[in-house]
Amino acid sequence: MKNHSIKLLSILLGFALIFGACSKESDTPGNNNNNTGGNNNNNNNNNNNQDTVGQQMSYVSMDLTRHLAIYGNYAYVTRQERGFSVVDMTNIKSASLVKTIKDLSFGKAWRTFVHGDKLYVACKDDGVFIYSLSSPSNPTKLANYKHGNYVQNVFVDDQYMYLIGGSGTADGYVSVHNKTDGSLIGVYINGSSSGESERGFNSIWVSGNHIYAGTNKGYLHIIDKSNPSSLTLAAKYYNPGTAGHEPWLHGIYVTGNKAYLANWGAGTIALDVTNPASPVELGVFKDGTDGPNAYEVVVKDNIAYIANGWGGLTVADVTNPANMTLKFEVNISNHTYHDIELFNNNYAVVTDNGLNQGLRIYKVK
Numbered sequence: 572m573k574n575h576s577i578k579l580l581s582i583l584l585g586f587a588l589i590f591g592a593c594s595k596e597s598d599t600p601g602n603n604n605n606n607t608g609g610n611n612n613n614n615n616n617n618n619n620n621q622d623t624v625g626q627q628m629s630y631v632s633m634d635l636t637r638h639l640a641i642y643g644n645y646a647y648v649t650r651q652e653r654g655f656s657v658v659d660m661t662n663i664k665s666a667s668l669v670k671t672i673k674d675l676s677f678g679k680a681w682r683t684f685v686h687g688d689k690l691y692v693a694c695k696d697d698g699v700f701i702y703s704l705s706s707p708s709n710p711t712k713l714a715n716y717k718h719g720n721y722v723q724n725v726f727v728d729d730q731y732m733y734l735i736g737g738s739g740t741a742d743g744y745v746s747v748h749n750k751t752d753g754s755l756i757g758v759y760i761n762g763s764s765s766g767e768s769e770r771g772f773n774s775i776w777v778s779g780n781h782i783y784a785g786t787n788k789g790y791l792h793i794i795d796k797s798n799p800s801s802l803t804l805a806a807k808y809y810n811p812g813t814a815g816h817e818p819w820l821h822g823i824y825v826t827g828n829k830a831y832l833a834n835w836g837a838g839t840i841a842l843d844v845t846n847p848a849s850p851v852e853l854g855v856f857k858d859g860t861d862g863p864n865a866y867e868v869v870v871k872d873n874i875a876y877i878a879n880g881w882g883g884l885t886v887a888d889v890t891n892p893a894n895m896t897l898k899f900e901v902n903i904s905n906h907t908y909h910d911i912e913l914f915n916n917n918y919a920v921v922t923d924n925g926l927n928q929g930l931r932i933y934k935v936k
Contacts, residue, residue: 622934625901627917628667629932631658636929638867638910640683640690645669645707646912646920647690648930649680655692656709658930660914666932669708674700674715678722689713693725699734716753720744726775731756731799735784737771745772745784745792745905747799759794759802761786776823776830781805781847783825789818789834793847805848809856812837822867822878822910829853829892831868831875838863839877841892852877853892859885860902867910869919874898876919876935878911884921884933901933 622628633649646658646666654673660666678697690702690710698717702710723736732750737743743761748754759782761770767790774785782794782802791808812818816836824831825844827919832840838857843849856875857863864880870889879885883902889895905926912920917936923929 593601595710623890624934624936625899626934627901627931628663628934629660629930630927631668631930633668633925633929636683636909636924637680639912639920639922639930640685641912641914641920642688642690643702643707645704646686646914646930647683647692648922649683649692649709651679651681653680655680655683657710659708660920660932663915663918663932666930671780672702672710672712674712678712682724684725689727691725691727691732693722693734695721695736698722699725699732705775714747714753723769723771723773724775726777728777733777733782735772735775738787739760740769741771742828743770743772743784743786745775745782745794745802747796747802751820757796757798757800757802759784759792759804761792767789774820774823774833775823778844779826779847781844783821783823783830783844785823785832785834787819788793789820789837791820791823791830791842791850793834793844793850795847806850808842808850808852810834810837810852812838816857816863821865824870826870829870831870831889833865833868833877835865835880836863839865839875839887839895841889841895843892854895855886856889856895858887858895858897859883859900859922866908869911869913871913871916876913878908878921880909881925882908883908884911884919884935886919 603650637649639648644661648656655667656671678694682693688704692700701713721736726733732748745759747756769787772784776783780797784792793806795803795805818837819835822833828845830842830844838855841853859882864882867878869876873890875887875889877885885900886898907925908921919935
């Protein structure tokens with residue numbers, strides 16, 4: 572972290588732990604889709620034979636939807652200045668809005684992450700909030716860690732909490748924190764010496780001894796965290812896309828020795844990260860009716876599920892990363908899908924920030 576001691580000190584001084592009771596705003600349940608069927612158990616497997624792949628199972632109307640995380644039968648959906656909402660998906664054909672929780676001062680609830688029985692919500696200027704999910708329908712605030720910078724995203728593993736941010740031409744950062752008290756352990760700065768015009772970090776994944784962090788201009792930084800108090804750059808990857816289809820690294824998903832990048836106009840990119848210090852591009856997927864607009868990707872059993880922006884939900888076979896192929900897509904005009912998570916293996920849950928905003932659940936298997 573050469574030449575960044577002043578920045579590290581400012582982050583340390585600006586980092587505070589604030590405890591307090593949360594305020595809750597009640598919402599009326601959102602609209603459901605018109606699909607009907609028998610009652611569903613928690614496994615949501617009833618009447619699967621009557622449903623078709625690509626079918627919308629539920630729609631919950633909410634504005635300003637951005638990102639989501641799932642715990643049990645509940646989805647936690649960030650809604651910017653509204654805070655975040657809790658959605659009950661116990662009945663897959665009649666998902667319902669339970670409540671909305673707003674603890675913000677002047678930030679925006681942006682990204683969410685679940686680890687163990689805790690929910691982490693990155694709220695930009697308001698830092699990160701942590702909630703207990705001991706009662707999944709009623710998250711209870713445990714803490715608010717105020718960062719000395721803009722918190723865009725959060726990732727948590729068994730050891731640490733990782734925060735990323737920075738905006739515009741300001742320096743981007745990746746910081747490692749103690750999960751118990753939020754204290755800062757180490758920080759990596761993406762400064763002007765990187766030569767990047769926009770250096771803020773937007774997406775993150777942690778695997779083994781490496782942090783994978785993506786910038787707003789499509790750069791992937793692979794950071795060695797073997798010594799978390801002294802983070803170092805192991806490698807950098809960049810795909811410029813093509814004119815009119817520029818990169819913007821919204822989402823990262825690492826599984827085994829492969830990393831999948833949802834890199835907006837540059838498409839969904841598969842990398843071999845067997846050696847994280849030397850990533851190798853295996854292939855780029857750009858198929859879909861409206862072309863590549865990849866916001867987020869989840870990969871399971873060699874199938875990639877992509878929140879493809881205004882291209883809708885895109886599902887691709889990635890068995891051969893050099894020749895990823897389209898399986899099917901759900902493309903509805905005036906919809907913009909920003910995030911995606913799999914639920915009970917058979918369903919994809921997406922946030923829609925288009926004309927009819929809300930949470931949508933699709934059968935994908």
